[in-house]
Amino acid sequence: MATEAFAQPDSLPQRHLYRPVNRRIDRIFFGGMAILLCIVVFIGFSPTYFRAGMLRAPLPSPILHFHGAAFTLWMILYLVQSALISVRRVSWHRSLGTIAFYLPPVMVILGLIAALDALHRGVSIGPLDPAVSLAIPLLGIICFAVIIFAAWQTRRKPDSHKRLILFATVGLTEAAFGRFPWSQIGLAPAAGAVTGLGILVLLAVVYDLVSLHRIHRSTMWAAPLTFAIGAFAVPIGMTPAWHSFAAFLNRTVAAHL
Numbered sequence: 001m002a003t004e005a006f007a008q009p010d011s012l013p014q015r016h017l018y019r020p021v022n023r024r025i026d027r028i029f030f031g032g033m034a035i036l037l038c039i040v041v042f043i044g045f046s047p048t049y050f051r052a053g054m055l056r057a058p059l060p061s062p063i064l065h066f067h068g069a070a071f072t073l074w075m076i077l078y079l080v081q082s083a084l085i086s087v088r089r090v091s092w093h094r095s096l097g098t099i100a101f102y103l104p105p106v107m108v109i110l111g112l113i114a115a116l117d118a119l120h121r122g123v124s125i126g127p128l129d130p131a132v133s134l135a136i137p138l139l140g141i142i143c144f145a146v147i148i149f150a151a152w153q154t155r156r157k158p159d160s161h162k163r164l165i166l167f168a169t170v171g172l173t174e175a176a177f178g179r180f181p182w183s184q185i186g187l188a189p190a191a192g193a194v195t196g197l198g199i200l201v202l203l204a205v206v207y208d209l210v211s212l213h214r215i216h217r218s219t220m221w222a223a224p225l226t227f228a229i230g231a232f233a234v235p236i237g238m239t240p241a242w243h244s245f246a247a248f249l250n251r252t253v254a255a256h257l
Contacts, residue, residue, distance in 0.1 A: 022211070024246050027086045030162055033200075034082035035099035037169055038075050040196070044176025058119065065093040067114045070107050071172065077103065078169055085162075097155065104148045119246060120253045125178070126189050128234065131246035135237030136174070143171050143229040146221050160218040163204065170200045174230045190234055197230040 042050060049057050049068055059065055077100045084093040115137040125133040151164035174197050182192030201223050208215045214225070215223075234244055 005026045011157070028210065029211075030166065031086040033085065033203070034079045034169075035172055037200070038079050040173045040200075041072075041075050041176045044173075044179040048179070058156070059121075061114075061117050063110065063114050063117050067110045070110050071105065074103055074107060074172075078165065081165075094201045095257050101152055101155075104145070104152075105180070108141055108145045111137060116249060116253050119250055128237070129188075131243045132208055132234060132237035134246050134249075135233045135242060136178075138230050139233045139236065140171055142176060143225060146209070147171065150218075150222070155219070157215060163216055164222055166204060167201070167219075167226045169225045170197065171201065171229065173197065194231050199225055201227045 013138060018194040034075035045068075049059075052058065055065055056069065057065075057068075059068070068194070077096070079235065081096060086089070106188055111132060115134055118137070119134045122130045123133060124130055149165055151161055151168060156248035163181070172238070173192050178189050178193040180189075180192055180196070182189050205215060205219060205223050208219050237246075
């Protein structure tokens with residue numbers, strides 16, 4: 001099994017650098033995280049999508065049906081792929097992964113179209129105006145694209161690959177967390193979404209420290225990027241530069257309709 005390795009003295013075998021203390025616990029953690037992320041997504045989108053009949057859900061734009069179907073398929077594939085690793089069906093995991101990696105480019109395109117469609121329709125997230133609201137999905141899908149591309153590049157380095165897939169998927173959960181009933185505990189939806197995202201990122205970082213006694217090099221950049229995009233999307237969206245950018249995008253979309 002190929003792993004990443006920093007330059008080390010010859011006396012230290014490279015194959016041990018990123019090997020967790022217990023591979024069984026490793027499978028349990030990543031499999032458990034896949035289940036947890038699927039639960040978060042189901043809870044967040046249950047009222048407006050899953051319990052509304054998915055394709056029959058009264059969504060405001062047709063593109064959202066394709067968007068919802070693609071992202072739901074990703075969560076199912078992520079869960080299945082994690083399960084295959086847990087039961088040690090690595091060859092099946094690799095075969096399915098070859099097919100699964102055709103999905104992220106579609107997700108990125110649909111995510112961009114859905115974000116621009118929402119901007120054109122003047123959709124606001126909570127008290128945020130449409131321009132600020134645009135920053136959340138647009139920056140989120142760009143973050144997903146960056147991390148998922150890195151995951152594809154490290155597909156033959158399992159320790160890196162599984163962490164990058166995890167962080168790419170964690171970033172997608174912010175939209176689900178934003179739909180949790182945070183107001184019932186006196187928390188604003190934006191604050192609740194960032195809190196939920198931060199907890200998931202922290203779980204992965206703590207696992208690295210416990211299992212590897214260090215933070216894996218993939219976690220070292222993907223964890224802060226995932227959290228920063230979630231935490232700073234709204235502040236970025238409030239800047240005059242972003243409003244000008246959003247206005248330009250809106251004019252461009254309007255001109256092509």
